[in-house]
Amino acid sequence: MTIQNRDEFLNQIAKSLGRPVKTKVERPVWKHAPQLEVLKNASQDELVEVLKQQCQNIHTTFVQTDTANLPNVLQQVVTDFGGESVITWNDERFEKFGVKKLMEIWPETGIKVYEWNPDTPKENIRQAEQANIGITISEMTLAESATAMLCSHPKRGRAMNFLPQNMIVLIPKSTIVPRMTQAAQKIHQQIEKGQQLPSCILFMSGPSNSADIESVLIVGVHGPVNATYIVIEDQ
Amino acid sequence: MMAMKTSDEQFKERVEKNLNDSFMRGAISAAQARFQTRRQARVEELGNWEEWRAHGEEIRKHVLENLDAYLYELSENVEKRGGHVFFAKTKEEASDYIKNIATQKQAKKIVKSKSMVTEEINLNAELEEIGCKVVETDLAEFILQLNDHEPPSHIIVPSLHKNRRQIREIFAKAGYDKSEQPEEMALFARKTLRQEYLTADIGITGCNFAIAESGTVTLVTNEGNADLVSALPKTQIVVMGMERIVPTFEEMEVLVSLLTRSSVGQRLTSYVTLLTGPKGEYETDGPEEFHLVIVDNGRSKILGSEFQPILQCIRCAACVNVCPVYRHVGGHTYGSIYSGPIGAVLSPLLGGYEDFKELPYASSLCGACTEVCPVKIPLHQLLHLHRQKIVEQEGKAPISERLIMKAFGLGASSSPLFNVAAKVASPIMSPFARDDKITSGPGPLKAWTEVRDFPAPNKESFRHWMKQRQKGEKS
Ligand code: SF4
Numbered sequence: 001m002t003i004q005n006r007d008e009f010l011n012q013i014a015k016s017l018g019r020p021v022k023t024k025v026e027r028p029v030w031k032h033a034p035q036l037e038v039l040k041n042a043s044q045d046e047l048v049e050v051l052k053q054q055c056q057n058i059h060t061t062f063v064q065t066d067t068a069n070l071p072n073v074l075q076q077v078v079t080d081f082g083g084e085s086v087i088t089w090n091d092e093r094f095e096k097f098g099v100k101k102l103m104e105i106w107p108e109t110g111i112k113v114y115e116w117n118p119d120t121p122k123e124n125i126r127q128a129e130q131a132n133i134g135i136t137i138s139e140m141t142l143a144e145s146a147t148a149m150l151c152s153h154p155k156r157g158r159a160m161n162f163l164p165q166n167m168i169v170l171i172p173k174s175t176i177v178p179r180m181t182q183a184a185q186k187i188h189q190q191i192e193k194g195q196q197l198p199s200c201i202l203f204m205s206g207p208s209n210s211a212d213i214e215s216v217l218i219v220g221v222h223g224p225v226n227a228t229y230i231v232i233e234d235q
Numbered sequence: 236m237m238a239m240k241t242s243d244e245q246f247k248e249r250v251e252k253n254l255n256d257s258f259m260r261g262a263i264s265a266a267q268a269r270f271q272t273r274r275q276a277r278v279e280e281l282g283n284w285e286e287w288r289a290h291g292e293e294i295r296k297h298v299l300e301n302l303d304a305y306l307y308e309l310s311e312n313v314e315k316r317g318g319h320v321f322f323a324k325t326k327e328e329a330s331d332y333i334k335n336i337a338t339q340k341q342a343k344k345i346v347k348s349k350s351m352v353t354e355e356i357n358l359n360a361e362l363e364e365i366g367c368k369v370v371e372t373d374l375a376e377f378i379l380q381l382n383d384h385e386p387p388s389h390i391i392v393p394s395l396h397k398n399r400r401q402i403r404e405i406f407a408k409a410g411y412d413k414s415e416q417p418e419e420m421a422l423f424a425r426k427t428l429r430q431e432y433l434t435a436d437i438g439i440t441g442c443n444f445a446i447a448e449s450g451t452v453t454l455v456t457n458e459g460n461a462d463l464v465s466a467l468p469k470t471q472i473v474v475m476g477m478e479r480i481v482p483t484f485e486e487m488e489v490l491v492s493l494l495t496r497s498s499v500g501q502r503l504t505s506y507v508t509l510l511t512g513p514k515g516e517y518e519t520d521g522p523e524e525f526h527l528v529i530v531d532n533g534r535s536k537i538l539g540s541e542f543q544p545i546l547q548c549i550r551c552a553a554c555v556n557v558c559p560v561y562r563h564v565g566g567h568t569y570g571s572i573y574s575g576p577i578g579a580v581l582s583p584l585l586g587g588y589e590d591f592k593e594l595p596y597a598s599s600l601c602g603a604c605t606e607v608c609p610v611k612i613p614l615h616q617l618l619h620l621h622r623q624k625i626v627e628q629e630g631k632a633p634i635s636e637r638l639i640m641k642a643f644g645l646g647a648s649s650s651p652l653f654n655v656a657a658k659v660a661s662p663i664m665s666p667f668a669r670d671d672k673i674t675s676g677p678g679p680l681k682a683w684t685e686v687r688d689f690p691a692p693n694k695e696s697f698r699h700w701m702k703q704r705q706k707g708e709k710s
Binding site: 001005006008010015016017018021028057058120147158161184187191197203204205206208209212215216220 | 269281283286294307308310311314317321322372375378392394395399402417420421429433449451457458459460463467484485487488491501502503504505506507508511512518519520521529536538
């Protein structure tokens, strides 16, 4: 861990600004805060509706279910994507949502299941690369942009959000907030409290895409080609 | 070839060449129209865009005024998380540091995601010189790299000037034998590049915004390549222009919203990725080693000068997408990696008047760029300031009246821009207008009026013209 050439570099900046070098500054109270106005008083149900609408713009399939019916819904989505192979992570929430059992019987029905494993780095990538479907859970969900927040963790790799062909994200309804503003506020507060951030926080809105060829939208470039969100009534 | 400079041809030759490329002009004109429509929709739905712009501006201004303090905080926090920080005064220092890492790691293959600042420091050529294979993974950059390292013509979509037939021909060089359907071609890029990420030794990315409070790097992307570039290789190097920094996650969020709406007309891009240091101890992917290279390369000279507002730029290209001159002549005419109004202001500052003195004249001074800029940079006024300084230095404007007229479609009566040119100019000129013509003016006007009697401004007719023109294109 090194920091090189800092003093000279910062001195030059201070010189250009015509004052002595500063290493500390208070963040001011901003005059404007338009971001707080977006979906300000929306209810949780209204936010779900916004999310659902936005899914159409980002080429993402939206499904909503209660916890009881989640296994059926998940089975259907996996079947629609062609089954084959699933990569996911070990997480007690799968148990809580009642889909752990379903995942356990998949191998018997010909669907391979792989759980990201902190002890087998190479195998994780190999499996993610071959997986037809990735299944994850959103930590925080932004209604405005239909965005799932996914955090890296020893049991939850980064590459599994990108390498599989299809993505399924489980979205507990309680995780839905108006927009990125609320997620940023929360993370900022965690930093202020001295908590360590995950090495990678990903805000993912639907499948990968590009408009680099004649500005025609192509869905599915380097990351997933299809995405389905399953919103779970968990409250 | 120099890093900023993309062409050794004279400005006049570039103008001629690009004006004759009708393929390119069609592609640009269509892309501009699409970008504008999408941006417009995303801006209007907010209902209080001016408030957003004002917030964007206050954040960027504050950061520039306190840049040393925020860079100090950033570097402390990157180090705390186990990352290395290198402050590079010049492009040579930056690329030498990165070459050193490559040598130490005995890196054979390096994957990259799109980054303008690495273009600026000429990184690819430098790395290739020491024997590394450098693979651009952004679709547009991949296209240009396959086409003998063609320079970018747009800061968001570097291959904007290419149509699908040309892209197919370029891909054929790499063994592609399928149709010119964009989806099919993208699939080819996907397959080809997958192997590259998996076997690369080093991943290099740019940085949209660094967050001082946590030492985090923000990447704003759609394709997913930047995430693979940063997740798979063992070593990650992030290169950032020194001004691309915000105090906390809260300001990052606001600027990302301004960026995605202004650049590609999306509420958010598919991926907004926040990377803090190397991977955690028990994580199995992500880099083991994390380097942040902070580049000055001429920026500190802009800081504290009258041109300081240009450092507010968040590289959204909204100004490029509304510019009638860019539409007319295309990105390559600017002869710089930064084109359009942002390029016309920035290139002479970073690269010097010697090479880029014509660029401030590549503008009708209609002010459309200033109006769309999400962080309220007074672009057309800065262009004016350049002209004034150039004339002061050289005693005259660097390009002739005839050429300006012809090059930028501002004069020839057959050009559809003629009527516009007859009506637009900078609003700051109006006080000196007499009989709808500006004959002479003091201060900032001198530069322009030396070139010709320029018609007095009328912004309304310009907007009207743009609307008409967009309608025409859609039908
Ligand atoms: S100058 Fe303004 S409009 Fe142009 S790229 Fe920069 S931020 Fe965007």
